[in-house]
Amino acid sequence: MGSASTISRQPEVDNTMSDPTSRPPLVLGQHDFATVTETVARIPERPGTTLAWKLSFAVAASLATMFVVLTGYLFVTGIGIWGNNSPVFWGFPIVNFVFWVGIGHAGTLISAILFLFRQHWRTSINRFAEAMTVFAVVCAGIFPAIHVGRVWYVYWLLPYPNPMGMWPNFRSPLLWDVFAVGTYMTVSVLFWYLGMIPDLATLRDRATRPLPRLLYGLFSLGWSGSARHWHRFEKAYLFLAALATPLVLSVHSVVSFDFAVSLIPGWHTTIFPPYFVAGAIFSGFAMVVTLMVPAREFFGLKDLVTLRHLDNMNKFILATSFMVGYAYLIEVFMAWYSGNKYELFTFINRALGPYAWAYWTMVICNVAIPQLFWFKKCRTTPWIMWIIAIFVNIGMWFERFVIIVTSLSRDFLPGSWALYKPTLIDFLMLIGSFGIFFTLFLLFCRYLPMVAMAEVKTVLPQAQVHHRHAAEEHAPSELEYAR
Amino acid sequence: MSKNSDNSTEPNSLQPQYVGIVARFASPGDLLTAARQIAAAGYRYWDCHTPFPIHGLDRAMKIRPTILPWLVAGAGATGALGALVLQWWANGVAYPLIISGKPFFSLPANVPIIFELTVLFAALTAFLGAILLNGLPRLLYPASTAASFARVTTDAFLVSIEAKDPQFHPERTAEWLRNLGAESVELCPAPEGDDAIPAVIKRGLLVLAVLALLPPLFIALARQHTAETPQEKPRIHIIKDMDFQPKYQTQAVSSLFADRRAMRPRVPGTVPFDPHWQPPPDGFLTGKVGNEYLTEFPIPVNEDVMRRGRERYDIYCATCHGWTGEAGQYDGMTSRRARARGEATWVPPASLTGQAVREQPVGKIFETITQGVVREGLYSMPPYAVQIPPEDRWAIVLYVRALQRARAPYPEDFQDSAPSAGTATASAAPVNEGHIKGNLAGDMRH
Numbered sequence: 035m036g037s038a039s040t041i042s043r044q045p046e047v048d049n050t051m052s053d054p055t056s057r058p059p060l061v062l063g064q065h066d067f068a069t070v071t072e073t074v075a076r077i078p079e080r081p082g083t084t085l086a087w088k089l090s091f092a093v094a095a096s097l098a099t100m101f102v103v104l105t106g107y108l109f110v111t112g113i114g115i116w117g118n119n120s121p122v123f124w125g126f127p128i129v130n131f132v133f134w135v136g137i138g139h140a141g142t143l144i145s146a147i148l149f150l151f152r153q154h155w156r157t158s159i160n161r162f163a164e165a166m167t168v169f170a171v172v173c174a175g176i177f178p179a180i181h182v183g184r185v186w187y188v189y190w191l192l193p194y195p196n197p198m199g200m201w202p203n204f205r206s207p208l209l210w211d212v213f214a215v216g217t218y219m220t221v222s223v224l225f226w227y228l229g230m231i232p233d234l235a236t237l238r239d240r241a242t243r244p245l246p247r248l249l250y251g252l253f254s255l256g257w258s259g260s261a262r263h264w265h266r267f268e269k270a271y272l273f274l275a276a277l278a279t280p281l282v283l284s285v286h287s288v289v290s291f292d293f294a295v296s297l298i299p300g301w302h303t304t305i306f307p308p309y310f311v312a313g314a315i316f317s318g319f320a321m322v323v324t325l326m327v328p329a330r331e332f333f334g335l336k337d338l339v340t341l342r343h344l345d346n347m348n349k350f351i352l353a354t355s356f357m358v359g360y361a362y363l364i365e366v367f368m369a370w371y372s373g374n375k376y377e378l379f380t381f382i383n384r385a386l387g388p389y390a391w392a393y394w395t396m397v398i399c400n401v402a403i404p405q406l407f408w409f410k411k412c413r414t415t416p417w418i419m420w421i422i423a424i425f426v427n428i429g430m431w432f433e434r435f436v437i438i439v440t441s442l443s444r445d446f447l448p449g450s451w452a453l454y455k456p457t458l459i460d461f462l463m464l465i466g467s468f469g470i471f472f473t474l475f476l477l478f479c480r481y482l483p484m485v486a487m488a489e490v491k492t493v494l495p496q497a498q499v500h501h502r503h504a505a506e507e508h509a510p511s512e513l514e515y516a517r
Numbered sequence: 518m519s520k521n522s523d524n525s526t527e528p529n530s531l532q533p534q535y536v537g538i539v540a541r542f543a544s545p546g547d548l549l550t551a552a553r554q555i556a557a558a559g560y561r562y563w564d565c566h567t568p569f570p571i572h573g574l575d576r577a578m579k580i581r582p583t584i585l586p587w588l589v590a591g592a593g594a595t596g597a598l599g600a601l602v603l604q605w606w607a608n609g610v611a612y613p614l615i616i617s618g619k620p621f622f623s624l625p626a627n628v629p630i631i632f633e634l635t636v637l638f639a640a641l642t643a644f645l646g647a648i649l650l651n652g653l654p655r656l657l658y659p660a661s662t663a664a665s666f667a668r669v670t671t672d673a674f675l676v677s678i679e680a681k682d683p684q685f686h687p688e689r690t691a692e693w694l695r696n697l698g699a700e701s702v703e704l705c706p707a708p709e710g711d712d713a714i715p716a717v718i719k720r721g722l723l724v725l726a727v728l729a730l731l732p733p734l735f736i737a738l739a740r741q742h743t744a745e746t747p748q749e750k751p752r753i754h755i756i757k758d759m760d761f762q763p764k765y766q767t768q769a770v771s772s773l774f775a776d777r778r779a780m781r782p783r784v785p786g787t788v789p790f791d792p793h794w795q796p797p798p799d800g801f802l803t804g805k806v807g808n809e810y811l812t813e814f815p816i817p818v819n820e821d822v823m824r825r826g827r828e829r830y831d832i833y834c835a836t837c838h839g840w841t842g843e844a845g846q847y848d849g850m851t852s853r854r855a856r857a858r859g860e861a862t863w864v865p866p867a868s869l870t871g872q873a874v875r876e877q878p879v880g881k882i883f884e885t886i887t888q889g890v891v892r893e894g895l896y897s898m899p900p901y902a903v904q905i906p907p908e909d910r911w912a913i914v915l916y917v918r919a920l921q922r923a924r925a926p927y928p929e930d931f932q933d934s935a936p937s938a939g940t941a942t943a944s945a946a947p948v949n950e951g952h953i954k955g956n957l958a959g960d961m962r963h
Contacts, residue, residue, distance in 0.1 A: 067568060067672035186756045193607055201607035201859065203614050204627040213633040220637060223645040232569070236670040255648065256655035261552075261565035263651040265575045266583045270647030275587050277640045280632075288629055306579045488569040499546045499573060502763075 035501035047188040059325050060155050070338070074485045075235075075240055083480065086332065091476045097469020101455050103440050104463050105180055113183055115459045122442040123453040127181040130464055133317070134174035134471075135215060135289055136310070138222065139282055140318025140350075141167025145225060146278035149271075155346060158338045161233075162329070163322050164226040165482070169474040170321070171219045173467045178211070181287035206289035214288035215225050223279055225274045228241050228267070231257050233483040286314040291478045293437065300380040302443035303368065309361035313433060316400070321424035327420045329479060338485050349412040351426060355404035358433075363396065380441060388453055389440045393430050399429025530947075531696055537659035537679045538690055538701035539666065543573045546630045548674040551697040552577040555676060562679035566660065566669040585646045589639050596638030600631040655656030677705075747787050800880060804887065816911050826916030829909045831899060834869075834917075842869030842920040864897035869917050870924035882914045 049278045065073070067117045083091075108115055118125040141163035148156040179188050191212045193202055202209050234254035241247035257263070286308035294306040323344065330339040369381040384393045412419060439454045478484070491497055542548040545567070552565055556579045565574060603677060608614060609622035650656075660666050660677035669675055676694065678685055691702045708900065742748035754760065765771055765779035774781070774806075798815040800806045816822065839847040844866040848856065855863040867874060868889075874882065889900035901910070922930070 071568075071649050071671045184758070185755075193603060197858075199612065201612040201852075203616065204604040204608050204630060205616055205619065210629040210633075213630050215636075217633045217637040217640075221640045224640055228647065232670065232682065255653040257653065257670070258655075258658050258660075258666075259566040259568055260651075260658070261567060261571070261578055262571040262580055263575050263653075263830045264567065265580050266585055266647045266650050268570050269583055270643045271587045273585070273643040277636050277643070281636055284629075284632060288633075293631070305634075326870055361956075385837075412961075491569040497545060497571075499549050499571065506822055 042214055052261045061338055062340050066496060070490050071236055071487050074483050074487050075237055078481050089259045094469050095473035097177055097466050098473040101466025101469055108180060117454060119444055121450045121452060124438050125454055126460040126464055129434045129438055131174050131177040132289055133431050134170045136314035136317045138167040139314035142278050142282045147276040148277040150279055152337050154173040154493045155343055157486055157493050161486040162484055165478045167222045168226055169471050171222060171238035173471050175215060208249055210288045211292060214285050218281055218285045221278050225278055231487055234489040236487055250334055254497050277455045283311055286310040298441045298445055301377040305361060305364055310352050312357035314441055317430035319350045320423040323347055323419055323423040327416045338490060342441055343430055348407045348419055349405055351405040357492045382455035383444050384440045392436050396429050396432040396436050398427045403517055535680050535687055535704045537677050537705045538707055539660045539663035540676045540702045542674045543700050547698050549574055549577050551800055554697055560678055560682055560684055564677050566675040568670055568672055589643050589645045593635045593639035594644035596633050598632040600634035609612050652789040657708055660705055662708050675830060682791050682916045700758045768825040787839040804880035804883035810878040813876045814879060814911060818915060822912045826912030830916045833905060844868045861905055868923045875921045880916050882917060942950055
């Protein structure tokens with residue numbers, strides 16, 4: 035086994051330059067196959083935990099516990115403990131649902147779409163981003179489920195033959211949501227787990243204590259790196275990527291149908307599906323950056339997750355920020371151009387009405403602040419990008435708040451207008467959902483391979499079959515895989 | 518696996534001792550070159566083990582393309598078709614819901630779920646297909662006992678040839694592999710024991726399996742019943758929901774009041790709300806005077822009352838007894854659905870036009886509507902006193918009489934006799950001096 039001392043600590047190489055004459059390395063620091071494994075695998079193998087991890091976990095687990103207790107309170111008492119009331123029946127729970135589901139999208143985009151486009155820089159961050167997807171979708175799935183009121187009947191959403199002879203209404207976007215989010219969750223977990231099997235086998239083979247060996251052994255299913263197995267594995271991985279790609283675009287489209295298919299002013303627009311998808315990828319990348327910047331620092335992954343990776347993700351944030359900003363503009367334009375006075379009123383009310391503070395927070399966080407990413411200094415300085423990403427997270431939460439609350443609180447009938455007042459429980463459950471997310475995330479960082487070792491090895495120079503043999507007998511067509 | 522191996526180190530029994538040979542190569546390129554030659558040499562039972570997929574290796578090894586793509590395509594098509602059929606069946610046939618006047622089955626609304634189930638089925642098949650076609654989960658490989666096998670998931674590039682291959686020879690194959698450029702070659706002894714699952718885990722799983730049977734067993738014991746001895750305890754309600762509410766029933770005891778009565782008497786000085794209120798005629802509220810059922814209506818009988826009776830009957834009674842009262846032949850919707858579903862506790866409604874009910878005095882019919890029908894301690898028909906005021910109950914009785922007479926007319930109904938409304942008294946006798954004009958009930962719906 036290589037020890038930590040074999041990992042060379044080279045001076046920082048700047049691989050963020052875009053020099054067309056030479057490809058910048060994706061992995062820094064003279065790594066070979068063994069040291070890649072060593073860098074990643076020593077994190078879950080470390081006996082005992084660091085104080086920083088313990089403290090973070092204590093905070094996150096306490097918040098998660100608070101969420102569970104409040105959920106129990108909710109079940110016993112009813113959804114009157116929330117601020118949801120006529121006419122704003124969709125308050126924080128649905129805001130949080132849309133927020134968390136959106137967060138997940140970056141993970142699938144990195145793992146599926148960038149895989150299909152052969153963007154090899156994804157290999158260092160895809161495991162991490164996929165884990166974030168799974169945990170975000172867990173948080174997202176909780177909110178609509180507990181929002182139904184009598185949660186013990188939530189299984190009535192599923193089409194199954196029952197003694198009541200009832201079936202769900204398949205023409206309702208809310209039921210589409212059940213299928214879309216359920217499929218998304220399933221495919222995300224499958225994709226994440228399938229990609230992790232070879233790495234779990236690595237941890238199994240390196241494990242010295244019996245319990246980790248047993249558990250990693252169980253979940254790695256006896257993976258042996260057989261070429262015949264890799265053959266099918268790669269096919270399956272490709273299929274999952276190809277299936278997840280339209281799924282990324284569809285899930286938030288279906289979520290947007292919850293709004294767009296209704297008639298409420300400010301919701302009933304055809305721009306919603308692309309607007310929601312762009313916003314989802316925007317917020318998802320911001321969350322990846324938020325988590326990645328501290329994680330690569332604490333867990334010593336700077337050679338694998340380089341500044342180039344962060345730079346690329348920040349470029350995604352900048353591009354999707356423009357898409358979101360464009361959607362905001364078009365919404366206002368269409369409200370005026372349509373000549374629909376309810377639509378126009380809604381947007382004037384958003385910008386100047388009682389929720390103007392939320393609207394302008396959204397615009398500043400989502401459109402103005404990400405413009406800093408025009409500067410390379412901001413794209414490649416971890417603490418600056420971290421702060422910008424936090425702003426984007428806040429802005430995207432407010433985007434959903436603005437869409438849901440402003441439209442519902444001012445609908446067609448002025449007689450039913452009322453402002454939405456979230457309760458303390460609403461805020462505690464929002465914070466508690468972050469507790470669940472970070473609890474799962476910290477467990478992932480501690481016990482699972484955070485970087486896809488097998489995939490990173492394929493982008494090392496040594497992995498190319500002509501690396502030593504100078505393509506002596508290989509047809510040129512076989513070389514195309516070499517990055 | 519060679520089961521008869523006794524792990525001895527006798528030099529002459531080499532063949533059964535080893536299950537295979539493992540050669541380690543320095544780089545992916547070396548492995549690829551060697552794999553090409555091994556395939557060309559005609560080995561059949563062999564494999565390569567690598568820490569990551571090496572492109573071109575499957576072609577070098579002449580691995581046949583997997584059938585996984587066809588399985589995934591089939592599953593995707595199944596998902597799409599299944600989703601379409603499910604939605605057509607659920608909303609178009611089994612449970613048609615009227616939503617904004619839209620058609621029960623319309624393709625555009627079904628597209629999202631068709632898409633989602635296509636992806637779901639295909640993804641599950643891609644995942645399970647890859648796992649199961651690979652023969653995973655699996656405990657042992659022919660190369661498992663080689664020392665270098667532990668590094669295969671880190672940085673080792675291995676070739677393994679099984680002993681059952683016809684060309685396998687411990688020494689010659691090893692020598693040949695060295696010539697192909699292998700860094701090291703080692704023979705793999707048979708693993709000790711065929712069964713690597715520890716006994717502790719097996720016992721643990723057995724205990725868990727037994728424990729998992731307990732909850733359903735307890736439920737089955739608590740709910741056991743036969744046709745002769747029905748279960749008398751109510752169903753197990755995990756969630757009380759709104760079926761069980763903290764409330765006082767009529768005549769219940771309450772510790773809240775000094776007189777311990779939950780029902781409160783009128784506040785002293787309460788006066789009737791209606792200044793024209795008159796005490797009702799005898800038997801108006803019960804259908805009886807003393808112990809005798811009324812044989813005549815205590816209210817005036819006219820066409821307005823008959824129309825009112827038909828309206829109330831259609832609302833409250835027709836859902837079980839049918840539009841014409843001929844339950845058994847023309848049941849109402851509720852009864853038909855209960856019969857169709859084979860509801861075990863359903864008591865079929867009585868025919869109102871049959872002999873038995875025809876011979877009942879009007880007071881008896883009134884009492885049945887008021888109090889319901891109790892059979893074996895359970896309501897087979899619930900009481901309607903709460904829902905229907907007494908005037909309307911009498912109106913319904915009148916309409917029931919009309920239905921009966923339409924089904925079993927009196928002889929004079931066939932004569933062109935002059936109508937004589939007013940005293941539509943109905944009694945047990947089939948021949949009655951009162952007349953209900955036939956055409957009053959004649960436009961009832963069949």
